[in-house]
Amino acid sequence: xADEVQSRDNPRIDPGAGWQIRVREAPAPDWDARPAPAPPxxxxxxxxDTVSAPPAPPPLEPLMAPPGPAAPAPKPxxxxxxxxxxxxxxxxxxxxGLYLVSRSPQPVLPLSTPLPSTVAxxxxxxxxxxxxxxxxGSTTRTLKLPGTPDAILETPxxxxxxxxxxxxxxxxxxxxxxxxVGAAIAVGKxxxxxxxxxxxxxxxxxxxxxxxxxxxxxATARVEPAQPLTRGVDFYVxxxxxxxxxVGSATSAGQPGVVYFYNPATGSGTPVQVGANPAESAxxxxxxxxxxxxxxxxxxxxxxxxxxxxxxxxxxxxxxLGVAPGAYALAPNGETLxxxxxxxxxxxxxxxxxxxxxxxxxVGSTPTGVAIDAAxxxxxxxxxxxxxxxxxxxxxDHAGTAVNLDNAPGDLALPSATGLAWVLxxxxxxxxxxxxxxxxxxxxxxxxxxxxxxxxGTGSETSWVANxxxxxVQRINAAGMSAGRPIPVFRAPTELxxxxxxxxxxxxxxxxxxxxxxxxxxxxxTSKPSTPISVGAGPxxxxxxxxxxxxxxxxxxxxxxxxxxxxxxxxxxxxxxPCGPTDLAxxxxxxxxxxxxxxxxxxxxxxxxxxxxxxxxxxxxxxxLVMSSTGTNLLVVGSNGLQSVDTTxxxxxxxxxETSNLVDVVETTSGGTMLAVDNxxxxxxxxxxxxLATRKSLAVGTRPDEVVLSPDDTRAxxxxxxxxxxxxxxxxxxxxxxxxxxSPDAIGVAVPDPVVVPPSS
Numbered sequence: 118x119a120d121e122v123q124s125r126d127n128p129r130i131d132p133g134a135g136w137q138i139r140v141r142e143a144p145a146p147d148w149d150a151r152p153a154p155a156p157p158x159x160x161x162x163x164x165x166d167t168v169s170a171p172p173a174p175p176p177l178e179p180l181m182a183p184p185g186p187a188a189p190a191p192k193p194x195x196x197x198x199x200x201x202x203x204x205x206x207x208x209x210x211x212x213x214g215l216y217l218v219s220r221s222p223q224p225v226l227p228l229s230t231p232l233p234s235t236v237a238x239x240x241x242x243x244x245x246x247x248x249x250x251x252x253x254g255s256t257t258r259t260l261k262l263p264g265t266p267d268a269i270l271e272t273p274x275x276x277x278x279x280x281x282x283x284x285x286x287x288x289x290x291x292x293x294x295x296x297x298v299g300a301a302i303a304v305g306k307x308x309x310x311x312x313x314x315x316x317x318x319x320x321x322x323x324x325x326x327x328x329x330x331x332x333x334x335x336a337t338a339r340v341e342p343a344q345p346l347t348r349g350v351d352f353y354v355x356x357x358x359x360x361x362x363x364v365g366s367a368t369s370a371g372q373p374g375v376v377y378f379y380n381p382a383t384g385s386g387t388p389v390q391v392g393a394n395p396a397e398s399a400x401x402x403x404x405x406x407x408x409x410x411x412x413x414x415x416x417x418x419x420x421x422x423x424x425x426x427x428x429x430x431x432x433x434x435x436x437x438l439g440v441a442p443g444a445y446a447l448a449p450n451g452e453t454l455x456x457x458x459x460x461x462x463x464x465x466x467x468x469x470x471x472x473x474x475x476x477x478x479x480v481g482s483t484p485t486g487v488a489i490d491a492a493x494x495x496x497x498x499x500x501x502x503x504x505x506x507x508x509x510x511x512x513x514d515h516a517g518t519a520v521n522l523d524n525a526p527g528d529l530a531l532p533s534a535t536g537l538a539w540v541l542x543x544x545x546x547x548x549x550x551x552x553x554x555x556x557x558x559x560x561x562x563x564x565x566x567x568x569x570x571x572x573x574g575t576g577s578e579t580s581w582v583a584n585x586x587x588x589x590v591q592r593i594n595a596a597g598m599s600a601g602r603p604i605p606v607f608r609a610p611t612e613l614x615x616x617x618x619x620x621x622x623x624x625x626x627x628x629x630x631x632x633x634x635x636x637x638x639x640x641x642x643t644s645k646p647s648t649p650i651s652v653g654a655g656p657x658x659x660x661x662x663x664x665x666x667x668x669x670x671x672x673x674x675x676x677x678x679x680x681x682x683x684x685x686x687x688x689x690x691x692x693x694x695p696c697g698p699t700d701l702a703x704x705x706x707x708x709x710x711x712x713x714x715x716x717x718x719x720x721x722x723x724x725x726x727x728x729x730x731x732x733x734x735x736x737x738x739x740x741x742l743v744m745s746s747t748g749t750n751l752l753v754v755g756s757n758g759l760q761s762v763d764t765t766x767x768x769x770x771x772x773x774x775e776t777s778n779l780v781d782v783v784e785t786t787s788g789g790t791m792l793a794v795d796n797x798x799x800x801x802x803x804x805x806x807x808x809l810a811t812r813k814s815l816a817v818g819t820r821p822d823e824v825v826l827s828p829d830d831t832r833a834x835x836x837x838x839x840x841x842x843x844x845x846x847x848x849x850x851x852x853x854x855x856x857x858x859x860s861p862d863a864i865g866v867a868v869p870d871p872v873v874v875p876p877s878s
Contacts, residue, residue: 227746236552236827236834237593239569239582239865240562241265242545245524246280246291246298249540251497251506252521257537262289265707267543271530272317272335275491278530279320279335280541281311286820288322290338290494293532293539296617302338304331306797306820306839315357323353326797326820330362344381352398353379356427358405365410368395374412378430384591387763389430392423397442401427402469403451409469411442415716417460417655417674417697424472436474439463444486444528448493453511455496457484460655460674462631463510464498464516476514480507482631486528490535499526501586502609502629508537525567525586544568544862549582551598555832556845556855561598565591570611571866580869581622583610590624590639607635607649612658615641616665616683623668623683625652625659636670636681650688652679660701663723669710671698678712680728692728694721702740702750704764711751712762713742720753722767734767740780745806746788752806754782754793759809766845773809777802781823785830792833792848794821801835801846813851825866836866 202558242264246269250253266280266289280289286306290299305324312321313335320333330353331340334543346353349367351435356362364377364386374396377386380535392412397420399410406427412435413420420442421435439458442465446455454467462484466476481500489496496509505519506526527543553560566584580593582600589603590610612625621638626649628634634656635649646776653672656679660669667689668681678692678701698713703710703725710723718738722731738755745752751762757778761771777795783804784791791804795814799821803813818837825834833846841863845855 119584187227201285235580235869236555236557237580237867237869238552238559238836238859239565239867240548240550240551240859241543241569241862241864242547242567243861245542247524247540247542248296249520249522250505250539251508251520251536251538254522255654256523257644258296260291262298263287263301264289265543266541267527268311269486269528269530269539269541270313271532272313272318273315275531275533277335278539279311279333281308281322283308286324286419286839288320288333291539293530299338302340304333304340305329305343310351312354312365314355319355319635321353323350325350330364345384346379347377351396354399354401354408356405357401357403363394363399363401363408365396374410376408376410376425387430389425389432391425391432392421392435398445400445400447400454407469409454411438411445411456413441413443415697417441420458422454422456422465422467422474423454433472436467436472438465438474439477444484446487446496447490448489448511449491449626450493453489453493454511455487455489455511457487457498459483462500462629464496464508466496466511466514478509478510478514479837480516481505481519481843482629486526486541488529488531488538490531491533492535497529497531499540500530501525501527502632503662506540510769546587547584547592547862547864549600549753550859552857555827557843557857560856563598563600564594564601565600576724580867581613581615583613583624585611587869590622592644601644604639604644604646606637606639606646608632610637614659614661614668617663618662618665621665623659624662625656625670626655628655629655634670634672635643636668638683638686647686650681650686652681652688653677653691658698658701660703661706662703663707669703670699671701671712673697673699678710678723689727692723692730692749694730695733696721699739702742702744702751705746706742706748709764711742711744711762713739713753715739720751720762731767734762734769736769737772741782743782743784743791746784746786750806752782752791754779759804761806761809771807771809775811783824783826785826787830792824792826794824794835796820796822801833801844803851815846815851817846817853818842823866825868827868832868834866834868836863838863 129510247256248258257515264282264285266282268281269278271278276294276599278291287301288304289301303324306326308322309325310323320335322331326349327344328348329343331343346364347366351365351367354363360381364379366375368375373390374392376389379386391410395414396410397411408425410423417440420438423432423435433724440460442456443459444457452470456465462482464480465474468475480498481503483501484498486499498507504522504525507519508517524542526540528541530539542820546567547565548562550559550562554778565582566587566589568585569582570585582591588608590606591603592601606624607626609627611627614623624637627637633651636652637649638647652670653675655674656670657673658671666681666684668683670679674693676697680689682689696717698712699715700713712721718736719733721733736753741754743752751764753760758774760769764772778794778797779793781794791806793802793804799819801817802811817835818840820839821835821837823836833848835844841860843857843859844853847854
C-alpha cells in the first residue's frame with residue numbers, strides 16, 4: 118500500500134494462526150505500550166489529565182522472583198485487518214461532541230420490584246470524512262459515511278479514494294475533488310487489505326476468509342472476478358513493473374513469514390520464508406526490483422524492515438524499526454519511506470536507496486495513519502488519543518506544530534491541493550438501543566459518548582458504558598432507558614468490572630505507549646471516581662477474585678500480572694511471567710489463577726494466595742480462557758479447537774479439533790452446556806462441556822461474532838456486525854424466533870441480570 122497502509126491490529130480481529138477471525142475480547146497486544154518497570158501507584162491530579170500521566174514513585178517489589186523461560190510454542194499472530202480497532206482500543210473509533218441525553222429520565226422502579234431482563238445493543242457513532250485545513254485546523258467540509266470504514270487509500274493522482282470497511286465487507290469510493298460518496302462495493306466476507314496498481318487503474322482487495330483477491334476497476338467501480346490465492350491470505354501487493362504480485366500468508370509468531378511471488382497467468386507462486394515472525398505488510402520499490410517487508414516484533418520487541426530481491430528471492434539485511442510498526446507512506450520519488458511505530462509513538466524515516474533508517478522522530482500517542490504530501494517534504498501522522506495531526510519534516514527530520522482535531526482520527530489522505538487533508542474519523546458519538554421485551558422490536562435509543570464499549574451490569578441502576586474516546590463512563594438506567602451524566606475517568610477506559618456486591622465499578626484504562634494504564638474505582642451509589650492507580654505500561658485484561666477484594670490486571674508488554682488490593686486501594690505487587698499475558702481466569706474458590714499466553718500457546722497456573730507460579734501447560738493454541746461455573750475445568754478456546762484442563766491436576770483432559778472458527782463461547786448458568794459462535798461457518802454451536810463435542814448447529818447470519826445468554830438461559834442473542842442483525846434464538850427449540858436489524862454500526866449486545874440494587878443519590 119502507499120501512504121494509506123493501515124496498521125492491521127483490530128482488537129476485534131483474532132490474532133490466531135491461519136484464518137484471522139473476529140473476536141470480541143482482549144485488545145490486540147500490538148497496541149500495548151513498550152515494557153516498563155513494575156507499575157507504581159500515582160496520585161491523580163484534581164482534574165483528570167488527558168495528556169500525560171502524573172509522576173510516579175519508584176517501582177514496587179515483585180511478588181516473586183521471575184520464573185525461568187517457558188518452552189516456546191507458536192503464537193497467535195496479530196491480524197492484518199484494515200487499520201483500526203473498534204472495540205478494545207482507544208485508537209479505533211473517533212470522538213468528540215455532546216453525549217448527554219436530551220430526554221428526561223423515566224422513574225426508576227421501586228427497590229422491591231425486580232427488573233426484568235433488558236436486552237441492549239451498543240452502537241458506535243457514524244463514520245465521517247472531513248476536509249481539514251492544515252494551517253488552522255478548521256474543518257471545511259464533512260461527509261457522512263456508511264458503515265465503519267477504518268482505512269483510506271487514494272489513487273496516485275489523489276483525485277479518488279477507497280475506504281475499506283472490514284466489518285461490513287465493503288469498499289466505499291469517494292471523489293476527493295467533488296466530495297461525492299459513492300455506493301458501497303461488496304468485497305467478500307472479511308476484506309483485510311486494499312492495494313492500488315501503479316497506474317491507479319485497479320484496486321485489489323484481499324478477502325481473508327475466501328482466500329481470494331478481488332480486482333475493482335477504479336474508474337467504473339466495477340468488480341472483476343475474484344482470483345483464488347491461498348487460505349489465510351493477508352495481503353496482495355501488485356508489482357509496479359509486471360503483471361505479478363507479492364502475496365502474504367498468515368503464519369504463527371516465532372515462525373518465519375511466508376510470502377509468494379505470484380504469477381496471475383499460472384495462478385501459482387513461489388513461497389519464500391522471510392525473517393523470524395509473520396510478515397505484516399509489504400511494498401515494492403519504484404523500479405520493481407526489491408520488495409520491502411515489514412515484520413513486527415513480539416512481546417514489545419522492535420520490528421524490522423526486510424529487503425527481498427525480486428529476481429533471486431533472497432532477503433537482505435533487516436533494518437531495525439520501532440515497536441509495533443504499522444501504517445507507512447512512500448514519498449512520490451520512491452526513495453523515502455516512513456513507518457509509524459504505534460507502541461513507542463515514533464516515526465521511522467528510511468532512505469531506501471541507502472537502505473538505512475536515517476531518523477526516528479517522536480510523534481503523538483499511538484500513531485495509526487500517515488501520509489506524505491505531493492512535494493515529498495512533509496509526512497503527516499494521525500494520533501488517535503491526542504486527536505491531532507503531527508507534521509514531520511522530511512528535510513530536517515523533526516516534528517512541527519500539531520494540528521488539533523475535534524475528533525479522533527483513524528487515517529488520512531492528502532489531496533493534490535496543498536494545505537488540506539481528508540481525515541477519516543471511523544466513528545462519532547454512539548448510542549445504546551433497548552429491545553421491547555425479549556424479542557423486540559426496539560423501544561428506544563439513547564445517546565452516549567464516543568467509542569462506547571462493554572455495556573455491563575445488573576438491574577435498573579447498575580449498567581454502564583465506557584466511552585473510550587471521550588474518557589468517560591456513563592451509568593445506563595435500563596428501567597428508564599436513559600443515560601446518566603458522563604463521569605470523567607483516566608484516559609481511554611477499555612474494560613469494566615463490577616465488584617460481586619455491586620458497590621463499585623472498576624474501570625481499566627489502557628496504556629498507549631506514552632501514558633501508563635490505570636485502574637479507577639467508581640462508587641456505584643455516589644458515582645464518584647477514586648484516585649486512579651497505575652497498573653503498568655500495557656494493561657489489557659482485568660479479572661476479580663470471587664470476593665472482589667483483589668483485582669488481577671494482565672500487562673502484556675511488561676510480561677506480568679499486576680495485583681491490586683481493592684479493599685485498601687493500592688497495588689499489592691507484581692507477578693513476573695515468562696511471556697505476555699493475554700487472558701486471565703480464576704477458580705470460584707479463589708485457589709488458582711490461570712494466565713493465558715497467546716505468544717507461547719501456553720497456560721500458566723498460579724497457586725493462590727501465595728502466588729506460586731507452577732509449570733506452564735502447553736496448549737495447541739490460545740484465544741480465550743473460559744472458567745466453568747464449578748471451577749473444576751478450564752476451557753481453552755484455540756484457533757481451531759477446544760481443550761479442557763483439570764484445575765486440580767493442571768492437566769489437559771480433553772482435546773477436540775474443530776473445522777470451525779470459534780470466536781465467542783458462553784456457558785449456561787447450570788454449566789450443562791456451552792454455546793459458541795463459529796465466525797467463518799456462520800453458525801451457533803451447542804457444545805457438551807464434558808466431551809467438547811458439538812451437539813447442534815444453527816445457521817445465523819454471515820459472520821456472527823458475539824453470543825449472549827439471557828439470565829434464565831432460555832434465549833440466546835447472536836450479533837452479526839457484518840450484516841448488522843441481531844438473531845434471537847429459543848435455546849430449547851433451537852430455532853431463530855426473531856431477526857432484528859441493528860443498524861447503524863452495532864458493536865455489542867448485553868443482557869443484564871434482573872436484580873435490584875440501591876439507586877444512585
